[in-house]
Amino acid sequence: MRKLFSLVEKEVKDLLRDPRIYIGLVVPVVLMPLLGFLMSTSMSHSIEAGAKGLKIAVLDCDKTALSNALLNLSMSLGADVKRIDAADLDTAVGEARKLGSNALLVIRKGFENDLVNFRRASVEVYVVMESMSLGSMGAYTAVEGVLALSSKFFSNMLISKLNPSISPDVVRDPFNISARSILKDKIIEVPPQMLFNQLLMGYSIMIPLLLLMLSITVVQFAATATAVENEEKTLETLLTFPVTRYDILLAKLLGSSILAVIGSILFTGGFVLYFNNMLSLSGFNFPVKDVSQLLPPPPPESFILLAVSLLLAILFVTSLGVAIGALSSDVRMANSLLGVVIVPIMIPSFLMMYGDLDTLPLALQLLVYALPTSYPIMIAKDMTMTPISFETIIGIPYSAALTVLVLYATSMLLAPEKLLTVQYGLRLRGARRRQIKELDNQSTLG
Amino acid sequence: MMGAGSIVVVRNLVKRFGDLTAVNGVSLKIEEGEVFGLIGPNGAGKTTILRIMATLLLPTSGYVNILGYDAVKEASRIRPYISYLAEDAGTYRNLSGREYLSIVSRIYFDSNTEASMAVEEAVRISGLGERVDDKMKTYSKGMKRRLQVARALMTRPRLAILDEPTAGLDVFHAKHIREVVSRHVKEGGTVVLSSHNMLEVEYLCTRVAFIHRGRVLFVGEAKAIIKELGVSNLEEAFIEVAGR
Structure with missing residues (x-):
């Protein structure tokens, strides 16, 4: 030993x-x-930058109290909302780009009418993709967040209008799902x-x-x-x-x-x-x-x-x-x-x-x-x-x-004998290969 | 059977590498307590003979006996009593000279005291002084060679096989190594070495063998062959014998 x-x-x-x-x-x-830190820093900065100065151009084709409420709600959630007027979508996109907006929101005509009649109202989102970076993704996530909160606000309002005594959350999400896993015939308290x-x-x-x-x-x-x-x-x-x-x-x-x-x-x-x-x-x-x-x-x-x-x-x-x-x-x-x-x-x-x-x-x-x-x-x-x-x-x-x-x-x-013999053989083979290559090169040149 | 006092007996030794016959029917005996020199040009077969004696290579045919043991069948019994210095022996770049010597000494000696004494002896032989504690990658070629000679002799081998022991050394260090080899023999060791330096061989070796194209041309005392051929030195003697 x-x-x-x-x-x-x-x-x-x-x-x-x-x-x-x-x-x-x-x-x-x-x-x-270090790589993880740099990547996470770069990603979070890009996402934050995309969400921070969120500028939304809104083409309100409905021009009603409820469409106006959506605009005010978006502003109260921190977005810089600019109302624009345009005859068609292309013009609206041009206007939005001139204003330097991250996204264009189009509220279609009949927005309020659909909501008060308990039909789904249409809102279209156009996100300006400036680059294939997380910044553009951050802008879309921010718009999505603003719309999700607004959607929840309107749904609360409609449910309360129908029946003020029931919880809007129960109507929206009636199941209380608790998922568990079965592993090796045992129930595990984990989804x-x-x-x-x-x-x-x-x-x-x-x-x-x-x-x-x-x-x-x-x-x-x-x-x-x-x-x-x-x-x-x-x-x-x-x-x-x-x-x-x-x-x-x-x-x-x-x-x-x-x-x-x-x-x-x-x-x-x-x-x-x-x-x-x-x-x-x-x-x-x-x-x-x-x-x-x-x-x-x-x-x-x-x-x-x-x-x-x-x-x-x-x-x-x-x-x-x-x-x-x-x-x-x-x-x-x-x-x-x-x-x-x-x-x-x-x-x-x-x-x-x-x-x-x-x-x-x-x-x-x-x-x-x-x-x-x-x-x-x-x-x-x-x-x-x-x-x-x-x-x-x-x-x-x-x-x-x-x-x-x-x-x-x-x-x-x-074993020395094997090793030295194999190495000698490999060296010899290498030398022969080099020799053949040199001869080939000479004949090509000749 | 070994001759009386013969530490090495080589009989009809042949070694082939594929088509190349490196050693062709060599026979020689080396007596205990002598410095035996192998002389010959590059490719003569000297290193192959030394490698076979060092149990690194197996003969294609023939018989080699070292210290009474068959070099083929009983190589593991020979190794504790010999040491081999290869011509191009390198060093471990990231170890210090002392660490290397210490590791080798613990392989050869079971007692820590003996191992430590061997290291101190090697430090003295190498003449490296404080530099022995530096990493070997900082050593010059000569320093590495001196360390390897010291490594080969510190274990007090009964047979030291030295392939070009003074290669790459300046005249002062080469002289120092020759003195170390002489002292090792006086203390009871036996040395077989190869060298291109004919003066060195003439000075150091008790007997010499002329090797040419894998064959032994002459075995005997250097002074005797010089006198017999009427030449002035060993170099001329070799040329004379090889030219016949």
Whole structure:
């Protein structure tokens, strides 16, 4: 163990002090909250600016007491209302634009007559879209708010006129709906929409996203840690030390995993702060209740399955990273080769984030089931909502077998003879390819 | 069977990389307590022979015995007693020299006291002084080489395999390293090294082997071959032998 710990110490110190690594670790925790703050500030300013100086031009074709009441009501709600006269809509739009109005309100003739006869009265809204910004959206939201309040005022007035003893609210909204959700045969005191919002965000997006980040981070660290040994010509010396190739591999796996976990914690922190900043934005607020406390707790064995599948997934991707790093002559080459591994890791995560596995075409389902990195996501999704499926449980021994196979293949690659011979072969192939290219270029020029 | 006092026995060693035969039927013995030099031009096969001795590469055919162990079947039993310095051995950029030496010493020694003593010995051999606590990315090429030589010798290996130990060093530091190697041998160690510097080999080595195109052309004492061929130095002796 002393030898292994010494090697792990080397891995962690060398990686953690590498600017290519520590900048990548620190950036999300600093940049993401900043990004969230900037985005929320920009959005709220745009919306406020759109709503603040709200200018409404009104073409009142009815010219009655009630249409006049609508105008006064809009003014009392803070809007800068300008009455205009125009023979047709085009002229009215031209006038509204001359006045610099955000919106044109057209009150059609018969407005009052319809209302007093308990028919729906027509009001048309034309919003001037100055730019594809949230400012225009803010103006429309403000007009909509003014009209909604006015509509409520008129409906109260009409209901009271019919029967002063009844509450207008009961007439407008006669049902007292209280929705609840049923989960694993238990009634949860949470509306389905709220449950869906939180679970979708938490289990279907956040967890797969974090697992994806962890996988990508760990594979990058492992590949970098090993490729750096080739780049700096330290691997050859390392392989002559009295340690087994399994010690070297395990040290790389542990070192990369420790840093990947630190990286994932920092990324999660940054991500949570980003969302906090975004959700603090007015209009994005919805009644947040910690749904997870009301849910039936997942069975304890599901946590064990989750931990085992996560461990296997990390070992699987890390050993792939070590293999890529060992075959690369430098970090740049390792980074180019990483795409070969990262893309297949990403696809299943995205497939599961935005869809149901059962509804996917068979080929995509097989791809998802073939990768050990899919199982922690499947278990995380299943453990709250449904019992863990048979396919997922079978996937654990399958992942273990595949991971052991990849670990064995990677450890074989760390045998000096294999590594030096494979690297020599790759260099030779590269040299031949360059030679052929040069000959082609010469013959083209000739 | 090993010869009496032979620490390394190489017999009919062949190493091929695809179509290329890097080593072609090499046989030699290295006795305990000697400094044995491999001399030859680039691509002669010196580094491949040293890598096989260091258990990094496997022979295509032939037999290599180090310290009484088969270099193919018992590589893990050989490694605690040898140390290898590669020609282009690099360093870990983000570790300090002392951290690196400390990690290596803890791999070789089970006791913390022995490991600490080895580090102090290595600091002395390297001559880096206070700079040993700086990150290795700040070291010059010569400083890195001195640290690696110190790393290779601090474990007091029974066989030190040094590929171009003074490559990249100025005359003062090269002399210092030659003295360190001589002292290591006086204290009971054995060294096999390769070098382009014929003067260095002449000064340092008990015996030499001329390697050319993967074959051994001559094995013996440097002074003896110079005298036998009637030339003035080892360089001329090599050219004379290689030209036959």
